Amino acid sequence: MASVFPRFLAALFALAALAISPAFADGVFPQRPIKLVVPWGAGGGTDAIARTLGLLIERDLGKPVNVMNITGGSGVMGHQTVAMAAPDGYTIGLITAEITMMHHQGLTKLSGDSYTTLGLVNIDPAAVQVRADSPYKTIQDLVAAIKANPGKLKASGTARGGSWHLSLYGMLKAMGVDPLTVPWVPSMSNNAALLDLVAGGVDIVAGSHPEARALIDAGKVRSLAIMDDEPSKLFPKVPTLKSATGTHWESGVFRGIAAPKGLPKAVEERLAAAVKTAYESPEFKQFMDSRGFGRVWRDPKAFADHMAKVDAESGALMKSTGLVK
Amino acid sequence: MDPVHTAFALVFDPYVLVVILASAFYGLFIGAIPGLTATMATALLVPVTFFMPPIPAVAAIVTATAMAIFSGDIPGALMRIPGTPASAAYADEAYAMTKKGQAELVLGAGLVFSVIGGLIGTTILVFAAPSLAEVALKFSSFEYFWLVVLGLTCAIFIASDNLAKGFASLTLGLLVATVGMENPAAYPRYTFDRPELAGGITLIPMLVGLFAVSEILRFAVSTAPTLKLEQDRFGSIFRGQWKLLKQYPMATVRGSLLGTAVGALPGAGADIAAWISYAVSKKFSKTPEKFGTGHVEGIVESGAANNSALSGAWIPALVFGIPGDSITAIAIGVLYLKNMNPGPTIFMENPQNIYAVFIVFFIAQLLMLPLGWIAIKTYKQVLKVPRNVLMPLILLFCTVGAFAINNSVFDIGVMLAFGVLGWLLEANRFPVAPVILGAVLGHMLEENFITSMIKADGNVWSFFERPIAGTLGVVTLLVWMVPIVLRLSRKGRVAHG
Numbered sequence: 001m002a003s004v005f006p007r008f009l010a011a012l013f014a015l016a017a018l019a020i021s022p023a024f025a026d027g028v029f030p031q032r033p034i035k036l037v038v039p040w041g042a043g044g045g046t047d048a049i050a051r052t053l054g055l056l057i058e059r060d061l062g063k064p065v066n067v068m069n070i071t072g073g074s075g076v077m078g079h080q081t082v083a084m085a086a087p088d089g090y091t092i093g094l095i096t097a098e099i100t101m102m103h104h105q106g107l108t109k110l111s112g113d114s115y116t117t118l119g120l121v122n123i124d125p126a127a128v129q130v131r132a133d134s135p136y137k138t139i140q141d142l143v144a145a146i147k148a149n150p151g152k153l154k155a156s157g158t159a160r161g162g163s164w165h166l167s168l169y170g171m172l173k174a175m176g177v178d179p180l181t182v183p184w185v186p187s188m189s190n191n192a193a194l195l196d197l198v199a200g201g202v203d204i205v206a207g208s209h210p211e212a213r214a215l216i217d218a219g220k221v222r223s224l225a226i227m228d229d230e231p232s233k234l235f236p237k238v239p240t241l242k243s244a245t246g247t248h249w250e251s252g253v254f255r256g257i258a259a260p261k262g263l264p265k266a267v268e269e270r271l272a273a274a275v276k277t278a279y280e281s282p283e284f285k286q287f288m289d290s291r292g293f294g295r296v297w298r299d300p301k302a303f304a305d306h307m308a309k310v311d312a313e314s315g316a317l318m319k320s321t322g323l324v325k
Numbered sequence: 326m327d328p329v330h331t332a333f334a335l336v337f338d339p340y341v342l343v344v345i346l347a348s349a350f351y352g353l354f355i356g357a358i359p360g361l362t363a364t365m366a367t368a369l370l371v372p373v374t375f376f377m378p379p380i381p382a383v384a385a386i387v388t389a390t391a392m393a394i395f396s397g398d399i400p401g402a403l404m405r406i407p408g409t410p411a412s413a414a415y416a417d418e419a420y421a422m423t424k425k426g427q428a429e430l431v432l433g434a435g436l437v438f439s440v441i442g443g444l445i446g447t448t449i450l451v452f453a454a455p456s457l458a459e460v461a462l463k464f465s466s467f468e469y470f471w472l473v474v475l476g477l478t479c480a481i482f483i484a485s486d487n488l489a490k491g492f493a494s495l496t497l498g499l500l501v502a503t504v505g506m507e508n509p510a511a512y513p514r515y516t517f518d519r520p521e522l523a524g525g526i527t528l529i530p531m532l533v534g535l536f537a538v539s540e541i542l543r544f545a546v547s548t549a550p551t552l553k554l555e556q557d558r559f560g561s562i563f564r565g566q567w568k569l570l571k572q573y574p575m576a577t578v579r580g581s582l583l584g585t586a587v588g589a590l591p592g593a594g595a596d597i598a599a600w601i602s603y604a605v606s607k608k609f610s611k612t613p614e615k616f617g618t619g620h621v622e623g624i625v626e627s628g629a630a631n632n633s634a635l636s637g638a639w640i641p642a643l644v645f646g647i648p649g650d651s652i653t654a655i656a657i658g659v660l661y662l663k664n665m666n667p668g669p670t671i672f673m674e675n676p677q678n679i680y681a682v683f684i685v686f687f688i689a690q691l692l693m694l695p696l697g698w699i700a701i702k703t704y705k706q707v708l709k710v711p712r713n714v715l716m717p718l719i720l721l722f723c724t725v726g727a728f729a730i731n732n733s734v735f736d737i738g739v740m741l742a743f744g745v746l747g748w749l750l751e752a753n754r755f756p757v758a759p760v761i762l763g764a765v766l767g768h769m770l771e772e773n774f775i776t777s778m779i780k781a782d783g784n785v786w787s788f789f790e791r792p793i794a795g796t797l798g799v800v801t802l803l804v805w806m807v808p809i810v811l812r813l814s815r816k817g818r819v820a821h822g
Contacts, residue, residue: 048664070732074506076520077733105511107523154780160511185776186509188768191666201465201780214674 029089029267033064036257037085037093039078040071045210045293049122049255050094052287056278061270074098074159076108083114087260089267092118097163097253100311104318105161112307116263119275120256120298120306122288124208125228126167127238131197132222139225139244142204143175150181155204156193160186161323166314167251168206169321171227171241174249179321194221208253209234210292227251234292252294254310256303272300332680336688341381345685348385349392349692353700356393357400363393367652379663379678384685386659390652391443391635391689395697398435398628399704402428415603415627421619430565434621436697437566438577438628443690445581446588446633451683454640454672466780467788470773471797473766478804488808490755498763499770501526507768509775521735530727530740531764535757537723538744541716543751563698569625576606576626584630588637602630636686643667643679 036057038050051067058065070078075098082093095115103111128139136142146153157164169179182204187193190207197205198220205212205221209232215221216235223238228250231240242248257275259268278284279297288295298306318324335341348370355366366389374382402419422431464472477495505525506513516522570577580602606626615622635652642653642660644667660667671679727740747757781787789795 068732071524074511074523076523080520107506107513108520151782156776159507160509162511183779185779186511186772187776188507188772196465196776199463199465199468201467201776218673 029270030061030063032090033066034058034061034089035085035091036065036067037078037082037091038067038069039075039081039093039096039098040069045291046094046096046255048291049288049293052284053094053121053257053275053278056281056284057274060274060277074102074107076102076110079110080108082258083110083260085260087116087262087264089259089263089271092257092259092271094255095258096255097310100307101161101163101166101314101318104315104324106324112304112311114261115258116261116268117300117303117307118257118259118268118272119279119300120254120296120303121275121279121284122255122293123252123296124210124254124294125226125232125250125252126164126171126206127209127212127226127232128168128171128224129194129197129205129207129212129216129221130203130224131200132220134203134222136224137222139239139241142224143172143177143245146172146177146182150178151183153182153203154185154201155182155206156185156187156196156202157190157206158187158193160184161318163251163253164190164206165323166317167227168204170251170313170317171247171249173317173320175245175247197221208294209238213292232294233289251313254296254306256298258303268300328677328680331677332684335380335677335681336384336684338380341384344377344381345384345388345688345692348389349689349696352389352392353396353696355389356396357700357704363390363397363652366390366393367656374659374663379665380681380685382659382663383656383665383682384689386652386656387682387685388689388692391632391686392693392696394631394635395436395439395693396700398439399432399701402431402435403704415624418619418623422621422624425619427619427621431621431624432701433563433566434569434624435628436693436701437563437570438580438625439632439697440690440693441570441577442581442584442629442631442633443636443693444687445578445629446585446636447683447686447690449582449585449633450636450639450686454644463793465791465794466773466777467791467794468797469769470777470788471794471801473770473773475797475801475804477762477766477770478801487754491759494750494755494757495759495763498760498765499767501531501760501764502767502771509772509779519735521733525768526739526764527733527736528761528764530736531743532761533723533727534740534743535747535750535760537719538740539747539751539757541720541723542744542748544716569621573622573625575609576622577629579609580606580626580629581633584633585637585640588634589640602627632690639686643671 034057036050036054038047040046047067047069054065054067070081075096078093079095079099079102082091082095085091095112099110099112099115102108128142130136130142136145142153155168157168159165165184168182168184172179172182185193185196185202187196190205190211193202193205193207194212194215196202198215209216209223209226212221212223213234216223223235225241225244226232226235226238227241229240229242229248231238257271259271263271276297276299279295285295351370352363352366356363367386370385370389374385377385398415398419402423419431419435422428502525504515504522506516506523507525508514513523583602603623603626606623610622612620612622638653639656642656660671665671665675665678723740724737727736728734747760750757750760777788778785789798
């Protein structure tokens with residue numbers, strides 16, 4: 001015991017010296033540990049993806065990558081921490097689809113433009129779920145019922161103005177149905193909405209397949225269509241919206257790695273390469289597939305374009321449906 | 326391999342067993358220190374569990390809380406300082422027994438009947454929870470609304486001897502729950518444009534403040550001299566317990582069943598279970614006049630209730646996602662953290678995890694016998710740590726815990742503010758537990774009311790149209806009527822008499 005303690009102290013001092021010393025900054029990036037900010041709580045899907053990516057990026061860069069959950073403000077706090085950090089490459093973050101919506105709601109001034117994009121690693125398309133014993137066997141049955149009884153069928157899946165809310169309203173709009181004929185019931189999580197669906201509280205739930213997986217597997221919930229051009233890996237038999245109805249509407253949530261604006265070019269390229277290597281590793285593939293998360297890669301440029309596209313769509317939808325003024 | 330075998334393999338892993346043993350000692354230690362509650366033991370464990378896999382994380386919390394609730398009886402019995410709010414119910418009685426020279430009998434009774442109560446409560450949890458899971462799939466926002474209303478009602482009716490003060494505390498908690506934008510309209514309320522407030526007041530810093538920081542403040546301003554141990558010699562702890570069990574079998578069973586039921590009632594929990602059991606025990610005793618003079622009967626019943634309530638609280642927590650008490654409120658957060666989302670799906674998704682949790686419950690109860698014996702024997706040593714050294718250390722732990730939840734300095738401020746508030750409330754005899762329950766259940770109350778109204782297109786009668794919702798609604802209204810009817814009839818009698 002007596003011999004362990006001085007050694008522990010020495011290690012502690014060495015660590016502290018390393019963390020505060022900027023003298024190493026001239027060498028090859030990275031010289032010290034990197035902080036990976038997650039704007040959502042520990043234990044959720046986003047957190048799990050970040051921790052897996054963090055380990056793999058660490059292996060490539062040769063320096064520790066510390067995952068830090070900075071929650072609060074419905075995602076604003078964490079996104080803000082990344083955008084405001086020193087642009088030295090030592091603070092990066094996993095940013096999520098909410099960044100394209102929060103500024104429309106007036107929650108923050110930040111948008112996708114506030115970041116240096118390093119790579120998008122995941123898109124989970126929205127799908128339409130109904131109760132397994134409901135009379136709606138296809139998406140056409142459901143839309144016909146909505147048209148026949150405006151205001152009668154209720155939908156849920158997330159908070160008011162959340163991404164699944166916009167996915168469903170966007171789909172209805174693309175199909176020529178007034179979205180406001182399907183009242184939205186806000187819910188704290190997709191899980192809560194699905195339980196309410198099974199209990200007969202709501203009729204439709206919009207959400208991803210990984211979220212609905214347990215209840216679909218339990219035979220309590222049926223998925224009618226997925227808002228993507230490809231069927232999902234989890235439930236390949238669920239038709240795409242286009243194949244079922246001919247309507248083209250893609251919508252879903254995304255997750256990607258980003259850094260503050262104004263990163264030195266060399267640092268940006270090194271980090272982007274590390275993210276790509278992590279994405280392509282067999283470990284990441286195995287993790288994403290076991291959890292049912294959609295593996296989609298967009299390089300930094302395509303990631304920025306994707307955010308701009310989603311941002312414009314969300315803004316237009318929120319305005320036209322009265323979700324924002 | 327079937328889930329049950331997998332569950333045993335999960336629990337009987339050296340790492341998990343070491344975690345269980347370590348958290349057992351930790352829980353015993355925290356519970357045995359006057360002023361440190363089982364709730365605080367749990368809250369302080371949360372940051373540690375961040376770094377553990379799901380089973381050891383949940384095992385740590387289950388074990389530590391069971392141990393802390395039991396060891397709260399030790400300072401209560403020896404020095405009339407209850408270590409947990411639950412043991413406050415019978416601290417006076419136990420102290421009276423110590424003064425009569427029966428310290429080993431009362432501490433042994435506390436230990437043995439805690440274990441019996443815990444085992445009965447756990448058995449009910451294991452067999453009732455899976456069947457309740459099917460029922461839970463029938464629960465929509467209408468049923469949840471009534472359940473929350475019933476929980477809040479019980480909180481004020483039982484938590485306090487003064488209805489008005491309990492109601493005031495509860496309202497304060499509900500008010501705290503309105504902060505932020507996590508409401509059905511996603512509209513920011515009382516946020517003052519601070520992004521830290523947009524997500525609402527974080528529960529853990531609030532909880533740590535109300536319970537722990539207020540306790541430190543109370544110590545800081547107290548001028549009472551440190552109490553001395555009344556009795557220095559101990560006899561055998563387990564002697565005479567078998568005789569007690571034969572003498573009070575009804576009290577043991579009644580305490581355990583009532584404890585489980587009250588524990589399962591959202592908003593009640595171990596603290597209240599102990600108080601009610603003590604009252605019930607007195608009500609049905611053959612010798613009610615002996616209560617308060619150092620009589621073991623009430624301790625047998627309320628000790629059993631105390632610990633069985635811990636298991637009972639997990640029934641709504643696991644099946645409905647509703648915290649039965651402030652401990653499970655924290656535990657639910659850990660379950661979400663570890664991707665064991667409470668709700669009926671917990672039994673469908675990875676059933677081996679939930680079986681493993683049940684096994685941990687039994688291990689924790691049985692471990693209590695040897696460890697409780699050690700705790701009682703060594704308690705005198707722990708008491709030698711001066712409180713003026715201990716209290717600043719506790720404040721340090723609280724600060725780290727509050728900060729670690731969101732990595733936010735703001736939350737330390739939240740903790741301190743609620744510490745002062747908790748101290749002021751308790752100094753003026755307002756109970757703090759309803760504040761926590763209001764803050765925990767406030768979101769659910771509002772969300773379930775608003776979403777139900779959206780679903781029913783504004784029709785209020787829809788709250789009575791579904792069978793379970795209608796029953797719960799009528800029960801709630803009846804509970805509200807009882808005190809009014811009682812008061813009216815009492816007035817009538819006085820007028821006629």
